[in-house]
Amino acid sequence: MQVALQVLLLIGGLAVAIVASDRAVAYARALAAGLGAPPFLVGVVLVSIGTDLPEIANSVASHLQGKADVNVGDSLGSTLTQYTLVLGLFPLVIAKIAIDRRQMGLVSLLTIAGLGLTTFAVSDGNLGRPDGIMLVVAWAVFTLVLIRALPSEAPDEPPPVRHEGRLRQAGLVLVALAFVGAGATLAVRALVRLAEYAGIPEFILAFFGASLGTSAPEIAVDVTALLRGAPAIALGDALGSSLVDATLSIGVGPIVAPGDVTTRLAVTAAVYSAVAVAVVGTLLAARRVHDRLGTTVLFGLYGLAYVVLLGAE
Numbered sequence: 001m002q003v004a005l006q007v008l009l010l011i012g013g014l015a016v017a018i019v020a021s022d023r024a025v026a027y028a029r030a031l032a033a034g035l036g037a038p039p040f041l042v043g044v045v046l047v048s049i050g051t052d053l054p055e056i057a058n059s060v061a062s063h064l065q066g067k068a069d070v071n072v073g074d075s076l077g078s079t080l081t082q083y084t085l086v087l088g089l090f091p092l093v094i095a096k097i098a099i100d101r102r103q104m105g106l107v108s109l110l111t112i113a114g115l116g117l118t119t120f121a122v123s124d125g126n127l128g129r130p131d132g133i134m135l136v137v138a139w140a141v142f143t144l145v146l147i148r149a150l151p152s153e154a155p156d157e158p159p160p161v162r163h164e165g166r167l168r169q170a171g172l173v174l175v176a177l178a179f180v181g182a183g184a185t186l187a188v189r190a191l192v193r194l195a196e197y198a199g200i201p202e203f204i205l206a207f208f209g210a211s212l213g214t215s216a217p218e219i220a221v222d223v224t225a226l227l228r229g230a231p232a233i234a235l236g237d238a239l240g241s242s243l244v245d246a247t248l249s250i251g252v253g254p255i256v257a258p259g260d261v262t263t264r265l266a267v268t269a270a271v272y273s274a275v276a277v278a279v280v281g282t283l284l285a286a287r288r289v290h291d292r293l294g295t296t297v298l299f300g301l302y303g304l305a306y307v308v309l310l311g312a313e
Helices: 002-034 039-051 053-064 068-093 101-122 129-149 166-198 202-214 216-227 231-256 263-287 292-312
Strands: none
Touching: 002 053, 002 166, 002 202, 002 216, 039 053, 039 129, 039 216, 039 231, 053 068, 053 166, 053 202, 053 231, 068 101, 068 202, 068 216, 068 231, 068 263, 068 292, 101 129, 101 231, 101 263, 129 231, 166 202, 202 216, 202 263, 202 292, 216 231, 263 292
């Protein structure tokens, strides 16, 4: 009975976070479109923050509950999931996607750098406030680099939203964020209880379980963008979300409340994710196209993570 209740709370919490994230993203995109921002950068900088709200909220909620492993496992698992599983789905929606070598290479390189910083931060078994500040600052610097280094494009078409006016839209984004935080907190508590019942390490459950749930907004947003003929938004979101997860998402939690992590699992997950990002980035940048051959490689990298992480457990 208790297990069923916790499963329902986990699903319900994630559902609230996902639905609220969708609304936050819609109004955030509407605001960005009014400023004439290019599609890929909207995906990397803005939409990625919206679709990563569950991970960010989980980070804070996990540390407030003394469960730093849930934060690191979920954030690193989401980084890997978005670079392999989510990106791998793209050619199943539309056959081929053109890849800009400069965009793919730069975002991948910065994501690897973020994962390197995370590896350093967790290597002593503790995520403290200085570690969190370092990762959040890294995200801000990396984002500025992307904005300045990537070429401009035509602005994105604003999505249809019910309410107009920038102040009203900004307020609705804040309300949606509050619901994301509430849903994510509920989901984290349920996840911790399930891990205790099953005897599964929280890190493993967060890396493979929670990351799939918190990556659902990326899947929903990106598939919708592909179907509506906006592949730049989809690609920017998938790549940008991984960058956010590797830096900002992990960093916000320990700023609020430092916590201990399982060093072996955290370091193994960070290093494997960095290798996977390097392989995906190199493959797609070299081929300049993402098709079903790429899907096979990306899905294989995701599957191999089970072998690597379970072997390190």
